[in-house]
Amino acid sequence: MAAFAPLQTGDPERVGRYRIVGRLGRGGMGQVYLGLSPSGRAVAVKVVRAALADDPGFRRRFAREVAAAREVTGFFTAAVVDADPEGTPAWLATTYIPGMSLEAAVAAHGAWPKRSVMALGAALAEALGAVHRSKLVHRDLKPSNVLLAADGPRVIDFGISLAAETTKLTEAGVVIGTPGFISPEQLVADKVSAASDVFALGAVLAYAATGSGPFGTGPAQALNYRVAHAEPDLTGLPPELADVVARCLSKDPDQRPTVPHLVEELGRASRTGRAEGFFTEADWLPEPVAAEIARAQATPLPRPVEQATAEPAPTAVATAPPLEEAGAVATAPPPASSAAQPPPSESTPGGGKRRLTRRRILTGLVVAAVLSLVCTTALLSGLLPGGDGQGDDASSGAPARKEPVRKELWSYALDDQMELSTVADGRVYLDNGKDSLYALDADSGDELWHQRGTGGSLLLLGASGGMAYYGDDDYMYALDADSGDEIWKFKDGGVHLTPVAVGETTYATYSGFLAAVRSDTGKGIWRKKYDGALREGVTIADGVLYPVSAGGDDTLYAVDAKSGDDLWEFKAGSEIVSSPVVADGTVYFGSKDGTLYAVDSDSGREVWRRGFDGKLWDPAVANGAGAPIVADGVVYFENDGYVCAFTADNGKPLWRQKPHLEDVELLSVVGDTVLFSDGGDGGRTLYSLDAGSGDRVRKEDLGENQTVVDGTLYYENAGRLHAVSATATDE
Incomplete structure (x- = not known):
């Protein structure tokens, strides 16, 4: 089954220099499309919705954070390859990953074995290291922000969504993050650092290994209270993995392991009995997940609609005809x-x-x-x-x-x-x-x-x-x-x-x-x-x-x-x-x-x-x-x-x-x-x-x-x- 959906009436035919050929989804910032560059390379094009783009403050923050995100070059991140923060509409393009999210994989196929979780953790820690070296903090690492591919996971949404969050929420005193994955210091004092991402990483690994977050389910208030005051539930985690996760989930940011330490520790554990460079093959993934990703990668990309007119200006968006005809x-x-x-x-x-x-x-x-x-x-x-x-x-x-x-x-x-x-x-x-x-x-x-x-x-x-x-x-x-x-x-x-x-x-x-x-x-x-x-x-x-x-x-x-x-x-x-x-x-x-x-x-x-x-x-x-x-x-x-x-x-x-x-x-x-x-x-x-x-x-x-x-x-x-x-x- 394809990882993209057909275009709908009113969708753009072109954004900047990218021909739009499919839909990938929608988030708080706007619609995400599958686009093709002039040379035929697939990208994910994210078009900012008008309610945000009309806010000058958002435009400034978006431009600043796009510039910072373009400096992130880690292998396990979905790179920002192009953007026009000043365009009408504003947009950015990232590497297209023909896979599925960790959230979708666990929901469809259940909890992961220890070997796969360790490999996942090593790659995510490496991705966070790349983000932190660019002087960014992810702030919202969670299963839906981890995309899976045969050659390793990719972390998305590093820094970019902060512009949208700040525009609509921070003035009202709302803390940015996802209940159950947000760190205690973000909740209590709205303080964020690299250690905050380490806390989220621990919660993500627990989710992958058990099928649920370490602080349970329920309303946001209950989850936030448990994060700030209760110990995580690590039942069902293998001892070695439980030890790593417990240290990541320490209430005290100073007691959590550093990202470089996690890269080394999880990388060493995940390589046990395997050759170097094992991310070049899909066997790091649970078998049913690997099979589903292979089907996605084998799905041909849709062909673009032939253009009868000259290519528009770089930031113009040409739309399809209206849906209504003859009333x-x-x-x-x-x-x-x-x-x-x-x-x-x-x-x-x-x-x-x-x-x-x-x-x-x-x-x-x-x-x-x-x-x-x-x-x-x-x-x-x-x-x-x-x-x-x-x-x-x-x-x-x-x-x-x-x-x-x-x-x-x-x-x-x-x-x-x-x-x-x-x-x-x-x-x-x-x-x-x-x-x-x-x-x-x-x-x-x-x-x-x-x-x-x-x-x-x-x-x-x-x-x-x-x-x-x-x-x-x-x-x-x-x-x-x-x-x-x-x-x-x-x-x-x-x-x-x-x-x-x-x-x-x-x-x-x-x-x-x-x-x-x-x-x-x-x-x-x-x-x-x-x-x-x-x-x-x-x-x-x-x-x-x-x-x-x-x-x-x-x-x-x-x-x-x-x-x-x-x-x-x-x-x-x-x-x-x-x-x-x-x-x-x-x-x-x-x-x-x-x-x-x-x-x-x-x-x-x-x-x-x-x-x-x-x-x-x-x-x-x-x-x-x-x-x-x-x-x-x-x-x-x-x-x-x-x-x-x-x-x-x-x-x-x-x-x-x-x-x-x-x-x-x-x-x-x-x-x-x-x-x-x-x-x-x-x-x-x-x-x-x-x-x-x-x-x-x-x-x-x-x-x-x-x-x-x-x-x-x-x-x-x-x-x-x-x-x-x-x-x-x-x-």
Whole structure:
């Protein structure tokens, strides 16, 4: 099976002097492509996404770190061979390794024997030595950043991703690294040195030898606590290897072995009974891994599309034609039947939309996920396998099937960095984060009104109950959603509220406060203070408010909407990261460790929960959770590891689908089809599952910023906002 995927509509045909012939994956910095140099040499071309490239600070850091990374010349590193940090877009090219990641190899074939782990360790230590000699520290060595080839492993992502991390995270005090592999001194004091990479190396070797990290699995907070305060679990490691790993994992950086010492010690151990230069053959690898890599290396590279025009300027990106033609979007076959989708409940303001990427960032819901470059070879087990590892239909060799279409309802030109913000009450809201807010008719796409701000930082805060709210500079403004006329404004000093209107009352959370004001005047009705901060936004259902604690806390509150009196509170045991959804007397929500909770709305008592680990789950680490969707007695849920379905009354598992994606966003249940996207910045792919079985039905490359409201699918592509039918038909 190939280590690359076919190009999709909208992908570039050329980046700089490299012809783009395939997809390798996507990471925090952007999309990674398989490219060919003018002489036909294969490279991995990493194109920086616009959200980062538009940041001047990122550009400076990226240029500096590309220059440093180009000085790294170790054999066991994937060398940076070309780059244009000032280009539009910015990009860099690295050596293409037709293999698989250590993470994928262990997941597919299990733990490695001692001999292979020792050889791996010797090579990785040598790679770190090369990085350190260039005055860089990797900071994020982990199994997914180790690529495997017959002639030895390659370490990727040394220094480059730091520019992206610094741009978005360090200002908020977030430590760069991956839970379970990040060193204690990085967690406690944000201090990093070559010894920090040695700690990560020890954790990587333990992972290779046992199939799991030395600090277990679970939510990030639990892993970080164990790294800082608990001893590693080295059960199952051979004594000689356990001794090396234990020294690498010392809490005291000064007590860890140096990289040169590890190169000598692990190299000597791995050469026992073998000739010098054994990395020239693949027998250092476990046999099934070596066989899979050999198949990847034997796979021919795709041929480039012939160019009919002259070669463009070095930094230009030529794109393929738009996906849409004649108002229709081509897809794979639809599910067998289509039932009516129940309307959004009162508890899901904004038409049930969970999140838009930019809104998550701008409203301060900081997701402390590590932004790293993806492995430049993707997973040989299939880039996007269905179920728990089934191959993608696109590469199965099955005969082509008749493709249904999604009827395009309308499209709208997006100008001046305009983006979809939300859809609510029959209106589509767009803003550019600077000075413009538009409202469109959801049925026709016609412009209803346009509001222009004066502070230079206009941002839609919410829309519900016939009201629209936006923040600009030091004020929050309340508008009539029909006309766009200002009703009242409130000076909030730039710390904008997240309001939700229900009838004559608007509710909002800000910092540690929950407040109710009159929707027509903005005058206060009641306000209450909590000990800690509250998550922005509040769910409302049947006269009850459900605010959620923020800042790593785990509390769900129930508050009487009329009086502001507390009714009950529920401690989840892990940070609550999704907005609650209320249906049929039960409150459903997800926590950071990937658990789905069901709580009785009257008493606050737990009805059931379904965790990520246990008999029903694969042992894996979840990265969080999204808002559940409840339809026809079934709860649909995603925790970035799985999309799954449970019976709403007792939590009985019905099915689960493992998308093998870095980020998953559950969008809607339309009839008997579950829709989800690949989420994250720049996510373009829409996936459809059979709601009854969880089987993959299709995937479609549509565009960014996807959301589904009232049977309409919205997405952005080629500078336009498109509204199409959420139900695919054969017409």
